[in-house]
Amino acid sequence: MALPLPPGLTPAEVAFLCEMEMVTVVPRQQLKSHDLLGGPTPALRPPHRAPLPLWLALLLKRQRRANIVPPPWLLRSSLERILKEETEISPTAFSRPPPHPHAISAIPSATDHKSPPFLASSTADAPSGHLPYHWLELGEILLQACSDDVSEPDKVRTLLRDLREVRMAKMRSITKHLEGGGVVSLEGVGAMEVAEGRQFVVGVMDGLRKLGASREAERRRREEEGGSGDGNSEDDDMEMEME
Amino acid sequence: MSYYDIDSILTDAQKVPCTFELDVPSLGYLDNNPGHTLKSSTRVDLPLWLAEMLAVSGASSKTLVTLDLPPSLAPRVMNALKADPKSVDIRALAQHFYGLGARILELFEEEEVCDVLMESWRVRAAEISDHASNAGQGQRGGGGVGAGDGVEFLRGLDEGERGLFRAQHDSSKAMRVWMGEVKKG
Numbered sequence: 001m002a003l004p005l006p007p008g009l010t011p012a013e014v015a016f017l018c019e020m021e022m023v024t025v026v027p028r029q030q031l032k033s034h035d036l037l038g039g040p041t042p043a044l045r046p047p048h049r050a051p052l053p054l055w056l057a058l059l060l061k062r063q064r065r066a067n068i069v070p071p072p073w074l075l076r077s078s079l080e081r082i083l084k085e086e087t088e089i090s091p092t093a094f095s096r097p098p099p100h101p102h103a104i105s106a107i108p109s110a111t112d113h114k115s116p117p118f119l120a121s122s123t124a125d126a127p128s129g130h131l132p133y134h135w136l137e138l139g140e141i142l143l144q145a146c147s148d149d150v151s152e153p154d155k156v157r158t159l160l161r162d163l164r165e166v167r168m169a170k171m172r173s174i175t176k177h178l179e180g181g182g183v184v185s186l187e188g189v190g191a192m193e194v195a196e197g198r199q200f201v202v203g204v205m206d207g208l209r210k211l212g213a214s215r216e217a218e219r220r221r222r223e224e225e226g227g228s229g230d231g232n233s234e235d236d237d238m239e240m241e242m243e
Numbered sequence: 244m245s246y247y248d249i250d251s252i253l254t255d256a257q258k259v260p261c262t263f264e265l266d267v268p269s270l271g272y273l274d275n276n277p278g279h280t281l282k283s284s285t286r287v288d289l290p291l292w293l294a295e296m297l298a299v300s301g302a303s304s305k306t307l308v309t310l311d312l313p314p315s316l317a318p319r320v321m322n323a324l325k326a327d328p329k330s331v332d333i334r335a336l337a338q339h340f341y342g343l344g345a346r347i348l349e350l351f352e353e354e355e356v357c358d359v360l361m362e363s364w365r366v367r368a369a370e371i372s373d374h375a376s377n378a379g380q381g382q383r384g385g386g387g388v389g390a391g392d393g394v395e396f397l398r399g400l401d402e403g404e405r406g407l408f409r410a411q412h413d414s415s416k417a418m419r420v421w422m423g424e425v426k427k428g
Binding site for chain 1: 341345348361373407411418
């Protein structure tokens with residue numbers, strides 16, 4: 001193997017991408033607007049909340065110049081609701097991701113293709129009761145960096161652990177329903193979970209594909225011949241009628 | 244399957260039983276009878292790559308050898324796999340069991356073997372994943388989980404399944420390492 005790293009992203013890379021997510025901060029000091037590659041940041045004036053990228057918010061938090069407002073889904077009530085949905089209401093499916101903030105209509109628009117981290121799914125006005133794409137890593141990072149801003153951090157940490165366990169078990173049971181070349185819905189699965197499960201699931205799929213390859217080829221061949229075969233039977237019928 | 248893929252080379256090197264259909268002069272050493280003619284209808288184990296060439300490449304209607312199902316894919320094994328895929332020591336049957344199975348399925352039309360192999364791959368994969376994600380955690384807890392009941396099962400994995408185990412173990416380990424780093428800050 002030329003590359004020491006497996007295909008896909010490592011957890012550290014996923015966490016790095018997650019730092020692009022926007023979070024809401026309550027500044028403690030004034031800070032003028034900065035021109036970043038992703039656009040200018042809003043000027044910070046102490047009592048007013050402002051959206052900032054996670055990495056900048058973490059920096060300011062470390063310097064005690066801002067507090068981070070945890071997203072609504074990272075509250076105890078919201079996480080308990082999601083956990084209940086995962087375990088009791090639909091024990092086989094993943095809970096649904098947050099709804100797309102720009103309603104998708106029949107008329108295509110530029111916002112249709114926006115996906116995390118370009119959607120603000122973790123700011124203070126994000127919907128609660130849904131796990132966004134970067135839930136696992138964002139939750140871990142926030143609990144680590146600003147557990148004083150999160151209410152009931154220990155309870156939230158336990159709930160996140162529980163959710164992770166439940167969803168990992170689901171991820172593993174996916175392989176039981178896989179068919180060779182089958183399609184599995186991964187709606188609602190987070191970035192970190194994809195990164196963790198990718199190698200194994202791809203390996204299982206590949207093995208099934210190899211075992212089924214000869215059968216697949218056989219079916220293809222039969223389908224191609226199928227057209228002429230039908231024609232023959234029709235001919236036979238015709239002959240029967242003739243007689 | 245790349246030309247230099249060591250696993251596919253080893254898969255092709257596995258022996259399959261063949262029956263010679265023709266007399267071959269001075270090939271008797273294959274049957275512990277050097278210097279003599281290899282009689283027709285002698286059963287010899289040949290590597291898969293050679294056996295396939297000899298069996299398929301017959302220019303005339305008569306081929307040089309006929310292939311048989313290898314003992315690792317015999318009905319007895321298939322029944323055992325059907326009864327309980329997790330209890331079969333696949334490694335003892337063939338090091339590249341699934342690879343051999345896939346190659347044999349290209350040559351024989353065995354719908355049932357195909358079904359059984361796919362089902363056992365799927366069932367055993369789920370079991371492997373459970374073992375792989377728990378293996379490291381037990382060690383971190385300081386306990387010697389190595390003596391657990393899974394050892395027997397893990398010893399019976401073929402090369403493909405070992406690859407799966409490694410993949411799953413590596414990714415859950417990378418995950419734990421990252422979580423540990425987050426805690427350190």
